[in-house]
Amino acid sequence: MTDEMTWIIQAQHGDSESFTLLVEAYQTPVYNLCYRMLGEAELAEDAAQETFLKAYQNLIRYDVERSFATWLLSIAAHHCIDKLRRRRFTSVSIDEDEEGQTDLPDRSAPDPEQETVRKQEKDRLHRLLQSLDPIDRAAVVMRYWQDCSEIEIARALKLTVPAVKSRLHRARKALAELWKEEPRHIRTQRRPYESPAF
Amino acid sequence: MNHRPFEDWLLSDEPLAPKQKRELQAHLQACTDCASLAEVSLALKSVRAASPAEGFAGRFQVRLEAQKKAMRRRNFWGFSILTLSVVGVGLWLTWPVLKAALQSPLNLLASWLSYLVSLWASLQAMGHVSSVLIRIVPGFIPIYVWLVILLAGGGWSLVWILSLMKFAKNPQGV
Numbered sequence: 001m002t003d004e005m006t007w008i009i010q011a012q013h014g015d016s017e018s019f020t021l022l023v024e025a026y027q028t029p030v031y032n033l034c035y036r037m038l039g040e041a042e043l044a045e046d047a048a049q050e051t052f053l054k055a056y057q058n059l060i061r062y063d064v065e066r067s068f069a070t071w072l073l074s075i076a077a078h079h080c081i082d083k084l085r086r087r088r089f090t091s092v093s094i095d096e097d098e099e100g101q102t103d104l105p106d107r108s109a110p111d112p113e114q115e116t117v118r119k120q121e122k123d124r125l126h127r128l129l130q131s132l133d134p135i136d137r138a139a140v141v142m143r144y145w146q147d148c149s150e151i152e153i154a155r156a157l158k159l160t161v162p163a164v165k166s167r168l169h170r171a172r173k174a175l176a177e178l179w180k181e182e183p184r185h186i187r188t189q190r191r192p193y194e195s196p197a198f
Numbered sequence: 199m200n201h202r203p204f205e206d207w208l209l210s211d212e213p214l215a216p217k218q219k220r221e222l223q224a225h226l227q228a229c230t231d232c233a234s235l236a237e238v239s240l241a242l243k244s245v246r247a248a249s250p251a252e253g254f255a256g257r258f259q260v261r262l263e264a265q266k267k268a269m270r271r272r273n274f275w276g277f278s279i280l281t282l283s284v285v286g287v288g289l290w291l292t293w294p295v296l297k298a299a300l301q302s303p304l305n306l307l308a309s310w311l312s313y314l315v316s317l318w319a320s321l322q323a324m325g326h327v328s329s330v331l332i333r334i335v336p337g338f339i340p341i342y343v344w345l346v347i348l349l350a351g352g353g354w355s356l357v358w359i360l361s362l363m364k365f366a367k368n369p370q371g372v
Contacts, residue, residue, distance in 0.1 A: 016262060020255050027254045032247040045250060045257075052258050053265060125241045144242040169209055172242075176235040 004068060012059050019059070023052050026069065029146050030076050036141040037080035039130045047083060051076040066155070073146060074156035077138040084134040128178045136171040139164055201232055208235045 004025065010018035030051050035044035054075050055062075062071055129137055138157055142148040148156070154164045204225045207214055214222065226233045289296075299306045 016259070019262075020259055023258050024255045028247055028249045031250040031254070035248040041248075041251075044248070045254075048250060048254070049258055049261055053262065056262065121241055122245050125238075125245055140242070145245075145247050172209060172235065172238060175238045175242075176231070179238050179241075180230060180234040 005064065008059070008062065008064065008068060011056070012062070016056070019052075019056050022068070026072055029069065030072055032145050033073055033076045033138070033141050034080055036126070036129055036145065037077070037134065037137055038083065039126070043083075047080055048076065051079055054079065067152065069146070070148065070152045070156050073142060073148070077142070077156060081134045081138060124179075125175075128175050131178060132171050132174060133167075135159075136167045136174075139167045140171045140175075143168055201229065204229070204232050205235065208232060208239055 004022070007018040007021045011022060027048065031044055031048040034047035034051065035041065038044050038047055051072065055072055058075075062068070129140065132140065135157060139153050139159075142153045142156060143150075150161050150164045150168075153159070154161045157164070159167070204222050207218060207222055222232075226236055295306070
């Protein structure tokens with residue numbers, strides 16, 4: 001039996017210390033999903049905490065034959081989708097990084113210019129993500145940040161596999177359209193032929 | 199400009215053959231739409247995951263404790279209100295009896311005894327009637343009706359057991 005399974009079983013019997021170990025193991029994927037979905041560090045922190053509370057309360061209903069990560073991400077994605085549906089997201093600060101602080105380029109990095117470009121690109125992608133439909137956004141984050149398969153995304157978001165494929169396809173095309181429309185001065189210096197497709 | 203098959207190649211995430219790579223590279227030099235798609239795909243694949251601020255698990259423990267405390271407080275008040283309501287309604291309903299018991303306890307005891315005796319006699323009479331019916335009724339009802347009743351009961355039990363098994367197998371869902 002893996003450590004994770006041991007913690008899950010102990011937590012199912014009410015051991016909150018074991019559940020805290022699960023929180024430590026999964027805090028980054030859950031927080032990252034919430035951050036990409038909601039766009040702000042403070043909201044993401046709150047949503048990630050709520051996700052773990054919901055998971056703790058419903059742990060007895062968790063089917064041990066399924067992936068715990070997918071189950072957690074499913075709770076996080078639905079929580080964020082509900083939040084986004086309840087209020088219209090108006091604007092997202094691009095000056096915030098993951099810790100909610102000003103995202104200045106690292107001047108001590110070997111190539112500060114490249115570092116600046118990398119940060120601009122990250123901010124830009126983060127901003128463009130907010131323009132997607134919440135479910136499409138969740139699918140993109142799960143696919144690219146959490147490396148989930150289309151089957152796992154389908155299970156987590158309660159969709160069919162063809163629907164997931166279609167949403168990912170549509171989302172990437174929409175992102176590319178927006179990417180093209182952005183002003184050239186913040187475009188990355190990376191050449192498209194550096195794409196992993198090559 | 200025709201984006202096929204370049205767009206499909208960019209969206210499929212599958213590795214390309216050397217000839218396909220050369221063709222795609224040439225297309226990307228000329229097509230801004232596909233170049234944007236390639237840039238987005240690259241950006242999606244290269245961006246790092248965001249991490250929460252230090253002490254996330256500690257903050258979770260504090261929140262969990264606060265929630266447990268709030269739940270205990272809610273349960274305590276809920277139980278107290280329920281208990282008081284039950285006691286109040288019970289007193290209100292039994293007040294006439296209590297009043298009679300306080301005024302003349304012997305009379306109340308005698309009326310209860312007489313009630314119990316009549317109840318016992320009624321139950322005995324019902325038992326006699328039931329035993330007579332059990333002896334007579336099977337003669338009136340044909341055998342196939344019994345079979346239909348048995349089959350219907352068996353089928354209903356089977357559906358019930360299968361449903362229980364299905365729900366026990368798939369308890370997932372939050």
